[in-house]
Amino acid sequence: MTTLTRDPVRPAPRGRARSGRIPRLGGPAWLVRRQHRAAFWTLIALTILCVIAMVILRGQMMDYLDTLGSSQRKSGSLPADFEKYSDRLASFGGYLGYLPVLAGVFLGAPLIAGDLETGTAKLVTSQSVSRLRWLTTKLAIPAALLVLSAAVLAAVFSWWWHPVKTLTGQLEWTSGTFFDVTGIMPVAYALLTFSVGAAVGMLLRRTLVSMVVTLGIVVAIGVVWDRFRLDLGHILSVSTDKGVGPGARLPKLPAGAIQQGQGTYFLTSSGGRLDWTTCLGTSDDSKAHTACLESKHVIGWSMDYLPISQMHTMQWLGAGIMLTVTAAIAAFVILWGRKRLL
Template identity: 70%
Template structure:
């Protein structure tokens, strides 16, 4: 019998020698792997190549840092040549931000729609495997592969970025928030399940991929606009006045300023918009009198500290994983009744 017809889960006869035994996939798991083995092997290959490239580039960067004087390893003391080692880091981080898009369009959308379009779903569920079991395995196997691949790539990127984070404006933590830690894995799983749901509903591979692309891009835009709201905005202020010679508040290291700019701080703790008394700014005395009448004592700035990065990532990942679980549940329940 050929490997296509032989049942991989069937046990060997009792007298068969086990010297050449090796673990084999069986049942629906083997079928899903067999169907999508090209995509899975591509995923494994890309992951291995990506890891090797990042490890090599990180080694070069660390060797260069080792040649620098410790006192120069600051954002204001690094030579221009350092950018040659950090530009690849930023570039590869940008490339990894496309993982959720590829997961939804190339892996999620064709997953079920392809089987519905070719009739494979009808063939698979007409055997001894139930629709629910087939759908669960159909989602689980690619999800595991995607989790391992995205997890490994983002872990290595995080390891590469960690020694130099904050050393330049391009390496600030907000630029790497969505491509390091647990966030990319959760985002990829979310887009993957959304793509699978679109494919189940539309039942046509090409149409599902196009629609999924639009949905995933929209999701990415929403995420880029809302992820900062996962953190707790903090403030820093001064009480030495706002006139000539007064120093504005200084943000903590690696903090990102929030809001539209600097606020006026009053003696009661209230804050006024920087446009307060702007109509009298041409007359210094009138402008100062206006601010004094409102009891302005200094400036205030809002910011997000780098210390909140991990908690924000886990909170965002938790929300995305919860939505992904809900979408996967919908796929299983809907597909159980209306798959064919």
């Protein structure tokens, strides 16, 4: 006769058995992850590699700056050897600037077009899954991953750039290399191009064609954005009233400020401004030129500039515009897709 020292193992209740497990995706969420896992893992891997590279390069730059004296680290006084570090920073910012292109062409365009082309969309929506749920899931999961990736890259790049952004004029914050890849801008820009790609794919229903068309639209958006980016800021002026003759100094811009307009202007006693070419055609005689300027009551120089203190405000304003357009496109995709998708 056998004696049991403990009770036989009994299957645990279903609720208790599942409580200790990590919840798994199901339904449309599982399908989206399964379909696009290659793109998702590629995005994650590229993000990790970029973060590691930026951390290493920033460490090298900070080691170099630590060898300099405090006087050399003042604005505009960095030695020529620093150029290789600024070139690395600018080059990496340029590479990160391709994130919106990748988001629109390789993540957004095939998202819905691939399912429509292969018939997966018809199969999914013929089951118990509604078109609204399917479209929402298709957009939400890649968008969430894209936001996370763009935010991490922007934060690390901003951390790299911050110690030197006002130390040298080689790293102009108004350029897309820095303005578009720091702060909130990468998130908003990537979401905009992603939504554009999704909308194009839904309308064209062919993956390759959608990718090509999306590329053209994203390039056009970039051209327009580069043209109007600086219009988001408020241009300020700085002037002098010590004359414009030999020995007269030009106005000094604040640290990190970027000069705007056509250059320097003549400032008159009434507060008006004249182009610097004024009186150049009068005569080669310097006295005649001076007399001409005096007749126009020129008392000094004036320059227009954008201060770096406006950068965050301009970024949030630009991001707000992009996110508004993104929301409108996403609403169009969902509303149009509920009625005419298949």
